[in-house]
Amino acid sequence: MPSESDITQLLEDAGRGNQRAADELLESVYEEIREMAANALRRERSCHTLQATALVHEAYLKLVDQTRVDWKGATHFKAVAAKAMSRVLIDHARSKNREKRGGNWRKVTLHDAFALAKTNDLDMICLHEAMEKMRKLDKRQHQVVELRLFGGLTSDEAAKILHVSSRTVDRDWKMGQVWLRREMNEGASADE
Amino acid sequence: MSDRYQQAKDLFLKVCDLKPSERAAILDKECVDDPDLRAEVESLLAHRDAPTVSLEFDSSLESQPISNPDDGPKRTHIGSYRVIHELGKGGMGVVYLAVSDDKIKHRVAIKVVKRGMDTEQVLQRFELERQLLSAMNHPGIARFIDAGQTEDGLPYLVMEYVEGQPIDEYCNVRRLDINERLVIFRKVCAAVHYAHQNLVVHRDLKPSNIIVSPDGEPKLLDFGIAKLLNPELSIIKGDPTAPEFRVMTPEYASPEQVRGYPLTTVSDVYSLGVLLYELMSGHRPYHLRSRVQAEIVRAICEDVPEKPSTSISRVESTRDSTAPGTTATVTPESVSKERESRPEKLKKLLAGDIDNIVLMAMRKEPQRRYSSAEQLSDDIGRHLDGLPVISCGDSLSYRFNKFVHRHRMGVAAALVIALSLMGGIIGTTWQAQIAANERDIAQQAQADEIKQRQLAETERAKADRRFDQVRSLANTFMYDFHDAIVKLEGSIPARQLLVTTALEYLDNLAQEVGDNVELKRELASAYDHVGQIRMSIRNPSVGDISGALENYRKGLGLRQELLTASPKDQILSFEVSVSRLHIADMLMLTGDSTEAVAEYREVMRLRELLLSLDSKWKRHYSLSINALGKALLNIGKIKEAKKYYFEYLAISEELAAETPGDIILQRDLSIAYFRIAGRLARVGDNQGALDFYLRALGIRKILLEKDPDTGRAKRDLASAHLFLSQTYVALNNMEAATEHCQQCISIYKKRVLDSPKAVRPQFNLALGLYMSGNIDFQIGNWEQARTSYLEFNSVIEPLSNSRPKITKYRQYLAVSFSSLGDVAVETDDPNGAISDYRKALEIFESLVAKDPDDVRWPSQRARAQLKIGSTLLLFDDFVEARSLLLSAQETFASLLKTQAEDVEIRGGVVTALKQLAKLSAKQNKIREAQQYVQDALLLLDDAPELFETTELRKELNADLDRYRNENN
Structure with missing residues (x-):
């Protein structure tokens, strides 16, 4: 498990443009967030009361030595964490599905089947697919949505990370939300 | 694509914050030649304006509003509507009059659901219902406009605001006579029927939900809203002071509704009957003196209502509908006056047709009511035209017609049943409680001598009703409906719902069966069927073995009880053996093979006994030894298994020989050979398999000679060639394999030429090509194998694409990729192989995901x-x-x-x-x-x-x- 200073160091190196540090940072943060999310899900059995953005913030407080990092580093961290978070969520949803159709497919009781249908795992997978589709259509908008949705970045923070105006971020965010909503609703209705 | 996207995005962002009218102006201008662009932007706009819950948890950075038990703040705005004033408070929340913020200033009624109801669930249910509700466009139904969530997190529904008076008040104040009332009532029926055709059940029809405009046009409020706000509305919870209880108006609720059973369109027909009763007579059908739950349920489910023509002589004090809180005395005179009539004349008007029509609409058993609101309305129409009406006295002969009724209800009703099931109207505990209450009441009543006779009547009526229930349940739900969906891909969740619901009925019934032999028998078959839905070897099933086992055992228990009482009943004895057979099948699946074998032996013993009494059981006996053989194979007793297999065969041959001219028996025998051959191949005995496939081929050749013109005989023959080819491949006799394969392909090719549009010959041809590829692959002719597999792929791919729902096609498409991968491995193209295999894997993944229970x-x-x-x-x-x-x-x-x-x-x-x-x-x-x-x-x-x-x-x-x- 990476220590606070490791992560902070990686963050600083990545900030200076070190690609390897950036990759390593993402991996470390991914591991960390996965762990935290798993704990959170265990704690609150109501599955997706898991607040992605709150978790990212918590991770920041836990992993980064705030005395050594300025706002830029903090924003950078959150951007990385947003990416990690989206991966964690989709992995979680997928692994639950895998479990569902894997070894214990016979044992799913009627009751469980309903409970499963209620969780947002399918939504999560739809969301992931929609996000992938968006990435192909409009890369920047995808980044904006990822940062805001999973990392909880404000539009100013996202603007600074992406080197665009916050008005552009707002436009992308507005379009992105509506587009996602439509994509997911239609995906759901087309499914039968 | 991406440019188009940017274009749509720019335009969307340009107009999205504008008012609808301004949006339209810009879209008109910008999309003159580009309707696609407009459609895209409009679709985005629709989603901007739509409420959504799907991303809730992600954007939850803002803190959740804390629930607060009050009705909430004074509201000035809800969504994009400005609140004018409060219209009223109800059990569900507050209703406001509001206007839309745009130029048109529509007046709307907004229902804000009060705290304490689960917001998320209401909205989720809404998502399911909104399409159905918004599809309803009828002058007699108040339009459902929108729904959303207030800033403090309460769900709200926006509906057309309707001005006028409740229908009862309207009729009484204007002193409409009976015929005028009937005319308005028929308009109500038309609106209800329209909604039913759109698969929406009202569930809460009552005068206050039917508003008549000053020019006499009725409009129905809150269609489908009852379910939206509270799917359990139909169920009275234990505490009669609970809000749900007060919300429901039990006077208009049907027996199935107060019992918490699934509601259908005919539940609304019942409520219409009560409404008509009241419009006609000025009285309500039941004297619901108390609000004690058991009392209400008993009255609605058991009391036979007085005829409307008789009820007008009653003198009652009721709550005055025009002045809440006060009471009014209803007398024959007051009722008649409100109908521009005199008591004797009114009595005459209602006696006969009207009495019959009202009481038919209000029958306790759904299947004996009018099958639709339209039928009810038509009958009233016939009465108004002086024609004979179809309703008639409640006689026993109806019991024999109810199956006809059931079918008239048709698919729409079945779908509505399914939809209400989806809504989750399930209330076991409550039902059990009702049952207990009923028993308590019954015991009390026993003390009373006079009541005892009535009780006997009631009990018999109850048994009859229960009997009807289990019948219509078993037949409509589990046979018709289930069988209709059983072959549909992905129908397992729906079937699961059917099973759970069905089981609740059954378990409930089981407690009350008593000594009714006929009912016990029905019940046992029902358990058997539910078991088969849960786990069956033949059809796709839910895969719940232990549940199925429990059902089969319950069925067996009942059947054995019956058999003990009449040990000479052969049918019963046979039914016991069927239950045991199913139990054994389940035990096999759970790996309890030894136990399973014991059960199979018992099945065989029972049927052997039957066979000794009557030779008609021969076939069933043979099936039992077939099953026993299979089980023995499983636990390694192969020798004994083989013995039974051959005995099974011997009997099949005997049966076929007894009626040698019988094509069907011959064909059955060939199928039996096929099954055994397949079985043998499965356990690696390819030589044995070959033997039986050859015998099957022999029979099928003869059958084709007898009947050379039918497609089925040719197809049967071709499939024998196909399987023979496969068996020769396994036996490494490539020459014979090739020959049979060519025979098979040539038959299939001819059939494709004969009917180029038919799908099945194409699929069969694809299988032939697959086999041909397998032969070349086995020989090591990689290139030829590849050619055949590619051809196989090119036939199956379009089939699969044009019919994506048919899993068999997708399965074989995957098989074609996988086979191509095999060739690639052999020809040193591992990269190509992996890519082919991945295509196959992707398809199988999707098949697993689509139906994880298969x-x-x-x-x-x-x-x-x-x-x-x-x-x-x-x-x-x-x-x-x-x-x-x-x-x-x-x-x-x-x-x-x-x-x-x-x-x-x-x-x-x-x-x-x-x-x-x-x-x-x-x-x-x-x-x-x-x-x-x-x-x-x-x-x-x-x-x-x-x-x-x-x-x-x-x-x-x-x-x-x-x-x-x-x-x-």
Whole structure:
């Protein structure tokens, strides 16, 4: 498990443009967030009361030595964490599905089947697919949505990370939300 | 594509914050020649304006509003509507009059649901319902406009605001006579019928929900809203002071509604009947003096209402509907005056047709009511025209017509049933409570001598009703409806719902059966059927073995009880054997083979006994020894199994010989040969399989000669050739395999030419091509194999694409990719192989995802994983290889638990373990490799008979030796 200073160091190196540090940072943060999310899900059995953005913030407080990092580093961290978070969520949803159709497919009781249908795992997978589709259509908008949705970045923070105006971020965010909503609703209705 | 996207995005952002009218102006201008662009932007706008819950949890950075028990703040705005004033408070929340913020200033009624109701669920239910509700566009139905969530998190519904008076008040104040009332009532029926055709059930029809405009046009409020706000509305919770209870107006609720059973369109017909009762007579059908739940339920479910023409003589004090809180006395005179009539004249007007129509609409048993609001309205129409009406006295002869009624309800009703099931109207505990209450009441009443006779009547009526219920349940739900959806892909969740609901009825009924023999018998069959839905060998089933077992056992218990009472009843004895057969099937699946064999033996014993009494049981006896044989094979008693197989065959042949001219029996015999052959092939006895396929071929040749013009005979013959070809491949006789394969292909090709548009011949041809590829592959003619597989692929791919729902096509499309992958491996193109295999895997993944409960796909998927994993070993891609191989091994191992005799599945685990060993060895984990091989060998030892002829054991032993040497 990476220590606070490791992560902070990686963050600083990545900030200076070190690609390897950036990759390593993402991996470390991914591991960390996965762990935290798993704990959170265990704690609150109501599955997706898991607040992605709150978790990212918590991770920041836990992993980064705030005395050594300025706002830029903090924003950078959150951007990385947003990416990690989206991966964690989709992995979680997928692994639950895998479990569902894997070894214990016979044992799913009627009751469980309903409970499963209620969780947002399918939504999560739809969301992931929609996000992938968006990435192909409009890369920047995808980044904006990822940062805001999973990392909880404000539009100013996202603007600074992406080197665009916050008005552009707002436009992308507005379009992105509506587009996602439509994509997911239609995906759901087309499914039968 | 991306440019189009930017174009739409720019335009969307330009107009999205504008008012609708301004939006339209800009869209008109910008999309003059580009309707697609406009459609895209409008679709985005629709989603901007739509409420959504799907992203709720992600954007939850803002703190959640804390629930507060009050009705909330004074509201000035709700969504994009400005609140004018409060219209009223109800059990569900507050209703406001509001206007839309745009120029048009529509007046709307907004219902804000009060705190304490689960917001998320209301909105989710809304998402399901909104399409149905917003599709309703009828002048007699208040339009449903929108829904959303207030800033403080309460769900609200926006509906057309309707001005006027409730229908009862309207009629009374204007002193409408009976015919005028009937005319308005028919308009109500028309609106209700329209909604039913749109699959929406009102569930809460009552005068206050039917507003008549000053010019006499009724409009129905709150269609489908009852369900939206509270899917359990139909169920009265234990506490009669609970808000749900007060919300529901029990006077208008149907028996099925107060009992918490699923509601259908005819539940609304019932409520219409009560409404008509009241409009006609000025009285309500039941004297609901108390609000005690059991009392209400009893009255609604058991009391026979007075005829409307009789009820007008009653003198009652009721709450005055025009002045809340006060009471009014209703007398024959006051009622008649409100109808521009005199008591004697009114009585005459109502007696006969009107009485019959009202009481038919209000029948306790849904299937005996009018089958639709339209039918009710038509009957009133006939009365108004002076024609004879279809309703008539409540006579026993109706009981024989109810099945006809059931069918008239048709598919729409069945769908509505399903939809209400989806809404989750389930209330076991409550139902049990009702049952208990009923019993309590019954016991009290026994003390009373006069009541005792009534009670006997009631009990009989109850038994009759229950009998009807189990019938209509078993037939409509479990047979018609279930059978209609059983072959649909992905229907398992719906069937699961049917099962749970059905079971609640059944368990409920089981408590009350008493000594009604007929009912017990029905009940036992119903349990049997539910069991088959849960787990059956023939049809796709839910896969819930232990649940099914429980059902079968319950059915068996009932049947055995009955048999003890009448031990000479052959049918009963047979039914007991059927229950046992099913139980044995389940035990086989759970791996309790020894127990299963014991059950099968009992089945055989019972049927042997039957056979000694009457030769008509011969066929059933033969089926029982067939099943026993299969089970014996499973526990390794192969010799005994073979004995039964041959006895089974002997009887089938005997039966066919008894009526030699009978084509169907002959064909059945050929199918029996097929089954046995398949069975033998499955356990590796290809020589035995060949023998039986040849016999089947012989029969089918004769059948074709007898009947040369039918497609079926040709198809049957071709499939015999196909399977013979496959068997010869397994026996390594390529010459014979080729010959049969060509025969089969030539028949199929001709059939494709004969009917180029038919799908089935194409599919069969594809299978022939697949076989042809397999033969070349076996010989080592890689290129020819590839050509056949490609042809196979090119036939199956369009089939699969044009009919994506048919899993069989997708399955064989995957098989075609997988076969091409096999050729690629052999021709040293591992990259190509992996890419082909991945295509196959993707399809199998999607099949698994689509229907996780179907047993066939996991093993196919595992096979694809095994192939990819094994090929990846060539590239030393250990990480992915290991994960795929482990996944395959796990899948096969879990399947093996229930299908121990299956060569392919057992072979699958063994191969996966073998490959895992290879992988471990490559990574120098020799000890681990040894362990894998040992595990594999143990698995082969578990079923020594199955693998006598395979090379696998030899290979594994060689591997083990090699790893041992490497370790030293």
